Amino acid sequence: MDRMTTARGDLDLARFPQDPRDPLRAWDAADEYLLRHLDEREGGPVDLSGSLVVLGDRWGALATALATALAITPAAHRPVHESMHRPVQISDSFLGQQATRANLERNGLDADAVRLHTTRDAPPDRIDVLLVRVPKSLALLEDQLHRLAPHVHEGTVVVGTGMVTEIHTSTLTLFERVLGPTRTSLAVRKARLIFCSPGPEVSRGANPWPRSYALPADVGVVSGLTVVNHAGVFSAERLDAGTRLLLRSLPARTGAEHVVDLGCGNGVVGLAAALSNGEAEVTFIDESYQALASAEATFRANAGAQAAARFVAADGLADFPPGTADLVLNNPPFHTHRGRTDATAWRMFNGSRAALRRGGELWVVGNRHLGYHVKLRRLFGNCEIVASDPKFVVLRAVKR
Template identity: 70%
Template structure:
């Protein structure tokens, strides 16, 4: 837990799930810069009356600090939403002080103040600006914030094209602000998301499947090479089984497994609302009445012990700008808990990440199923 000093008081904040060993903070200088600007510490304060929307708040730092204004937080991340709930409670803010919406929910009909924490995904920013633009008016205040490494010319052009005239601040502690004046734009165009494509022959047995990607999903405009390699080496189990596509992304792996084994029940799980919506659309585009469940959540925490026969997993090794194996380790330990005796975890990963050592330590076994110069497919069995 760390103390975040804001113009509206000091806050005790953590990420979610809370881990006392985690050295990463729940805020950064971009959050600080935006809050100082809103308070008018370096100029005129911003009028915060009306409907305040906070888009892309990483761990609830902004929404918690601004809880007195009754903001609406719009987030793609289930973990960020849970962090916001926990941080509100930790700092004595009422649970209903912030209205939590996902990026798939309908935005408020009118937005008077829009605060944007610039996401890593330019596509997600494009999609959300398109969704929010009709709710803004000429008097709306729009301020974005991000690290200088997150704000590019392409970022500013998106604000300019979709919302209106845009400029940036000077950099302070490696962060910038974006100021946008909503108004008439020449050619906003239609929202291009979600994006659809069909898998080619290089996807192995999954060739011909239709893939639907909402904005912000990893490699949303094409099949990434790791997933392509995984699809070529999926297990060929037949008959009734409960299969989990863990960290499902667009759901193509779980959908390929479901098409190959129609008797299976497939569970698609991701912490991203955009990903789960993509997985549901991908499954619907390729199956007729198959058994499936779609869950936005914290890994496998919602599933009971010993309830699964097969877990398919392509774990992320980044969280925002940080490289870490924490998420992969939690996914592996969760898989061991939910697998029945004899159940299997299949993992695709970069060779250099050394997942085989973690799986041997956790399961007591690990088999190399396939490899190429960059990736390995590993299999661990629950004894």
Template identity: 40%
Template sequence: MPQLAETEFHFQERSWTLKRFPFRKHDTLRAWDAADELLLQEVASKIRHDQTVLIVNDGFGALATTLAEFQIHWLNDSYISTEACRQNLQDNDHDENQFHWHNSLDWPDTSFDWVLIKLPKSHAQLEDQLYRLKSCLHADSKIIASAMSKNLHSQSIKLFEKLIGETHTSLAKKKARLLFAKAEHIEAAESPYPKQYSLEAYQLEVFNHAAVFSQQKLDIGTAFLLENFPKGNNAEKIIDLGCGNGLLGLRAAQLFPEADIEFYDESYSAIASAQLNAEQNHLMSKRLRFVHGDCLDQASDNSADLILNNPPFHQQHSISSHIAKQMFRQSWKTLKKGGELWVVANRHLGYHKDLQAIFGNHHIVQSNSKFVILKAQKNR
């Protein structure tokens, strides 16, 4: 049986209760990693109470909770990470209202003495963040990033050197490393994001903010579902679940002109990209609704006729199937009787077993050597 994750984080003779979000009783993954510990060891005794701190990409709030006594601005692209941080602050008797909260497209308009960054998985997201960070620096700002060694790549170091200044890294400790950058290139510069490409086959211009998956081309899973899109369905309400840039929902808007279309994602950048794509392709209307949240938590039960889903199998740097399973369970609740969930996924993930367990049925719509499109219907 897998070992359950510890929830008590001990540091400098103090301890905090830290949990991942959404909380799972039998979770095997901790809410912090060795990169968090190494970064805290470096800065916790050096930050003064009169100094300002910007924390970026703090996965579940471990950095924020541990450093809550300081003047913190907290920035993240993820709704789930934000809710985790808020919950961990509350669980450790900290006032979340003392924090300044920001998302990836709403950066603070002040400069900081300390900038603490957990390196994101996406190179594009890091590039966008460093462009935006420039206006938050002064000549004496201290910029420190942390990552597990396997996730700290040479291209990340080159980005810091190009956009921020002289950069060096620490020795590895518990398979984690720190990156130190000097605030040398602090003149304001515009981020090159969102990026744009054309999908002529569907008469769509596609715009992607930096944190959205598959920046400059159509990802092959979405392409496969677009090629095998539902037909002959008299759907009145369609949901693009985990919408990313919203292409599945926008294709539905083209093919089902009378249907209401809802877009759900936990990424601020994803929802902003989906809205931008609806506007730029002249598909924006009162029929479209964009929801930033945790899967389908904000959806009404028994309300949808069709749900389209290209589920993630990562949460930050960790591979996990729990998000997909949550999406499937909530899809069953959200669908009307007779409604259908269409899922495109890598074949090896074996989602047909989960759909069979939840819906009592599944059907393979189409498959190739890499992907499979599965359909499940709510019959009860």
């Protein structure tokens, strides 16, 4: 665990799930730059006594620091409605929200010191200060700014932050188009701030998200069906090559069974499992709330409103009942924010083995060079190649 130094003291912060081998911190120079600006802004510190919203706070560093600052604000300066005094964190990440809860606790703050909202929740009616940690996905930023724009006013203080590699001309154009006139700060330690002045004259147009597209004609039972993608979800415009190979390779199964689409994204793999076996119970799991909304919209559009399925925001299979799944389908990510690692895949594979019944199967698609077959053989004692092409491979491991 590392300590972040702020104007109001040091904070103990960690990512979630906490891994002592992970060299990446729960904050970076962009978070520090924004917090310094709030205290040292020319003309005086930013007034945080109104409705404060933090968008895209990755591991809760900003929310924890702001909650700490507000906790020591003299009572005479607090708003009449105490609920306005708690920052609202809006996040697409279940893991990010779990990190926020843990970071609040380890720094001696109550669990309700921050109001945790997902990107699918209704924003607060009024926003006086909007702080934006620029996400990797420009589409997600576009969607969220559209959702928040009706709730800001001409006096709203809007400050964004990100590393210089994360802030592009398109980022600034988006702020300007959706909210109002925008400018940037000088770079400090490879981080930059964005300043935006909301104005009533902005004609932002309609929110273009979610979007839909039709699946190709060569992917089995889901051929030609409609996929719904909310902003920020992988493969927003077309089916990716890895998922295409997996869909072509899925086993023909019958009978009552519990299928898990692990890291479901827009849900096309779990949909295929449900449509190919009408007796299957399918659980869609992802840590992204946008992904789960996409998976449910895709499922309902094609399987019907009454079809049975569960959509769960979770840390993979960490809380899944052990020995209850018959089939786990998985296209694991190999990066998290700026870190590229196989740690997430490894945790998914371990979680899958625990979740499967004896004789249950894990089907994985991944890039050839990632060498997932080595991990699966070590973990399951077996692994076979079901399908492959020059770039991807579909693997099957059985719990003996």
